[in-house]
Amino acid sequence: MLRRLACLLALWTCACDAAPAADAGPPPEDGRVDDADAGPPPPFVEDPRWFRHAVFYELWVRSFQDSDGDGVGDLPGLTSRLDYFVELGVEGLWLMPTYPSPLADSGYDVADYVGVHPDYGTLEDMDTLLTEAHARGLKVYLDLVFNHTSRAHPWFVESQGDPSGPRGDWFVWADEAGEGCEGAAGPFGSVRWTRDETRGQFYFHQFYPEQPDLSFDEPSVREALLDVTRFWLDRGVDGFRLDVPYRYDEDLPVCVHRPGTFDFLRSLREVTDEHDAAMVGETLASPEELGRYLAPDVLQMGFLLAEATIFWVAAQTETAGGLGRAIDAVVAETPLEGGTFATVLGNHDLQRTTAAVADDPGALRVMAATQMTLPGVPFVYYGEELGMLAGGDFIVDSRDSARTPMQWDAGPNAGFTEGAPFLALAPEHETRNVETLRADPDSLWSFYRRLIALRTSTPALTTGNYQRLSSPNRSTLVYWRRHPDGDRLVAANFGRGSAALDLGVPWEAVRDALGEAPVGAVEGGRFRGELPGRTVWVLGAAE
Numbered sequence: 372m373l374r375r376l377a378c379l380l381a382l383w384t385c386a387c388d389a390a391p392a393a394d395a396g397p398p399p400e401d402g403r404v405d406d407a408d409a410g411p412p413p414p415f416v417e418d419p420r421w422f423r424h425a426v427f428y429e430l431w432v433r434s435f436q437d438s439d440g441d442g443v444g445d446l447p448g449l450t451s452r453l454d455y456f457v458e459l460g461v462e463g464l465w466l467m468p469t470y471p472s473p474l475a476d477s478g479y480d481v482a483d484y485v486g487v488h489p490d491y492g493t494l495e496d497m498d499t500l501l502t503e504a505h506a507r508g509l510k511v512y513l514d515l516v517f518n519h520t521s522r523a524h525p526w527f528v529e530s531q532g533d534p535s536g537p538r539g540d541w542f543v544w545a546d547e548a549g550e551g552c553e554g555a556a557g558p559f560g561s562v563r564w565t566r567d568e569t570r571g572q573f574y575f576h577q578f579y580p581e582q583p584d585l586s587f588d589e590p591s592v593r594e595a596l597l598d599v600t601r602f603w604l605d606r607g608v609d610g611f612r613l614d615v616p617y618r619y620d621e622d623l624p625v626c627v628h629r630p631g632t633f634d635f636l637r638s639l640r641e642v643t644d645e646h647d648a649a650m651v652g653e654t655l656a657s658p659e660e661l662g663r664y665l666a667p668d669v670l671q672m673g674f675l676l677a678e679a680t681i682f683w684v685a686a687q688t689e690t691a692g693g694l695g696r697a698i699d700a701v702v703a704e705t706p707l708e709g710g711t712f713a714t715v716l717g718n719h720d721l722q723r724t725t726a727a728v729a730d731d732p733g734a735l736r737v738m739a740a741t742q743m744t745l746p747g748v749p750f751v752y753y754g755e756e757l758g759m760l761a762g763g764d765f766i767v768d769s770r771d772s773a774r775t776p777m778q779w780d781a782g783p784n785a786g787f788t789e790g791a792p793f794l795a796l797a798p799e800h801e802t803r804n805v806e807t808l809r810a811d812p813d814s815l816w817s818f819y820r821r822l823i824a825l826r827t828s829t830p831a832l833t834t835g836n837y838q839r840l841s842s843p844n845r846s847t848l849v850y851w852r853r854h855p856d857g858d859r860l861v862a863a864n865f866g867r868g869s870a871a872l873d874l875g876v877p878w879e880a881v882r883d884a885l886g887e888a889p890v891g892a893v894e895g896g897r898f899r900g901e902l903p904g905r906t907v908w909v910l911g912a913a914e
Contacts, residue, residue: 413836415855416707421510422610422649422672422748423711424833426823427463428456429612429718430753431477432491434776437788444776444787446492450500455805457507460823461751464504465512465612465651467719469497473523475581477719477767477774479514479614480521484599494606501607510609512651517596518615519582526595527583531569541592542583543575543621552577552618552626577618577626587620587631596635597642604646611643613652613670617660628660636669643671651713651748658700665710672713672748675701679715682742683727686734689866691848695839698745702837714747716755723754723761723773723797730760733905736818737865740885740907741848743822744861746837753777756819757803764795780806825884825909831859832909844870847902859884860898860910867904874898880913 436448446469456464468478471486478488487497504511520527529538548564564573565580574583585592600611620631636652643650651672654664664673678697685694701712716738717724728734735758742749754777762775771794778800779786785800797803808816826832835854842849846866852859858877864870872891876898883890890908891900902908 413838414707415836415853418711418834420649420671422463424827425462425510425748426460426743426826427465427512427651427713427748427750428459428461428753429465429467429750430777431467431719431774432469433467433478433793434774434787435753436777436779437790437792440788440790441490442788442790442793443490445490446487446496446500450496450503453500453503453507453509456509459756459820460827462508462827463510463512463609465750466514468514468516470516473521473581475521475767476579477771479516480519480523480579480582481516482521482523483525484596485602498606505607512610512612513603513608514614515600515611515650516614517585517599518618519576519578519584522581522583526585531567534570534572537591540589541586543586544570544572545575546572548573549575550624551575552621553624575623577615577621584621587635593635593638597638600639600642604643604648608648610649610651610671613639613650615655616652616670617654617656617664628656628663633663633669636664640668640670651750658704661701661712662704662706665706665712667706667709669710671710673710674713674715674750676715676718676721679717679721682716682738683724685848685865686728686731686738690845691842691863691865692845694741694865695842695848695850698837699839702746712747713750714742714745715750715752716742717752717773718750719752719774720770721773723759724752725758726761726772730758731905732758732815733867734865735815737863737905737907739815739819740822740909741861741863743826744832744852744859744863744907744909745850746835746852749826751819754797756816757805757808758815759803760797760799762795762797766794778804780804821885829859829884829909830854830856835859840874843872846870846904847872849874857911861907862902862910863907864902864904869904870902872898872900872902876910878912881910882913884909884911 432446432449433444435444436452437444438448468481469487469491470481471483471488472478472480487494501511526538526541529536530541533539551563564575566573576583587593616636617627617632619635620629622629649671652664652670654661654673655676656664661673661675664670681694681697685691705712724735757778761772765771775794775797776787776792781801781804784792785796785804808814831852831854835852838851840849846864847870848863850861862872875896876893878893880893881898891898
């Protein structure tokens, strides 16, 4: 589903950028770009919530580190690698599902919401992970998969076998296969009803047949899911990523953004607020819809996953207008005192960023630097900091190409396991690994580390206001990040050629916080410089 959406959005963005950006207009005759074009800055609202100042890291426990030689990553293995996150500078970890599961969809078919998959360890291993993570200042988010369960979940087995019992209506059953969801597409197939021979009825599923949908019309279902949330919060989990929450409530053929979804999310918010926890939702919404999810009583964070595709298109086409307009639209709809949006370049459902931009090193850097300097909370997908390539070995479907084992060193199996990896390693793991890239100060890994340090130590880049400026050409994105503790002016060049900049600034001299090369000079209140291709400058006052 997400892969197809990404393709459609890529085509849409390319079409929009086929002509000069309408909001930028032609460059002034003198080639200058005046910051007055941006208008007055929006009001500044301080947000002390920790996640607004953090960078998150998404990982699949199965692919991260094996501790016992069976070729499968596990919780003890992840615990042994916690210092890596401290070194890289991330503060939040999002773990893809760790629950018992038949793995028909990589764990998104949950068979027990309050357990741990035996491949990964035990509840005690999860407790140890949480304790060790907290000792290092790291917070751990689990994946809540509430739209559906596995067919192996006891709730479904009971509903299947006892239609008149207490869980008989916990899933969506019908005597005949009906219509599906509007706009349903993707790798999960088009048939959304499957006949269950035990019950003699059809059950509805928005995804694979192994993933029957829960019925959010049942109050007992909603309360059971809130109890699951409380279980993990009481155990010390710091928050959750919500899988497809926009599809919780359904009234076929309408399956997305329904009132019942928002009602349940408000209940979830009450529970997480009681534990000082937070949620980030896979909202897959328009900017206007995203604003509803980020209301003060709904989600603390929400992904607009289309942004990943728009980053890719900016790098592919050397045209920044689509990305600029997308961020403008999201910022405009984000409540000042509500939640905030979250940005990604890739994730477990999307192709590797290297595949998206033909493994262009400059494109990887300009996308990363832009993500880390734009508003919103950045999420890094494991291996992005290494420039990991797509794998060629699939277990469930083609999305497995972005889920290959983490590459730690140049040794056998890249340091992931002493056994045979459950999924073949991606190409070039002998050179694209932590040990090799860490030793190179000019590597992509070192660049990511500098980026994360810059973002988390610079208030303007975490919670500062955002103002985009008109750009002198199609390849550049220029914007202010304004904060009472100091402003930053960011200029990103997605093109391969250099771009002349002429910007009004309040400083007598400037420096680029990301590099040491000369960036130009200030004269008469204007900064003039030649921004190299595939480069981002983060400009501030020179000391």
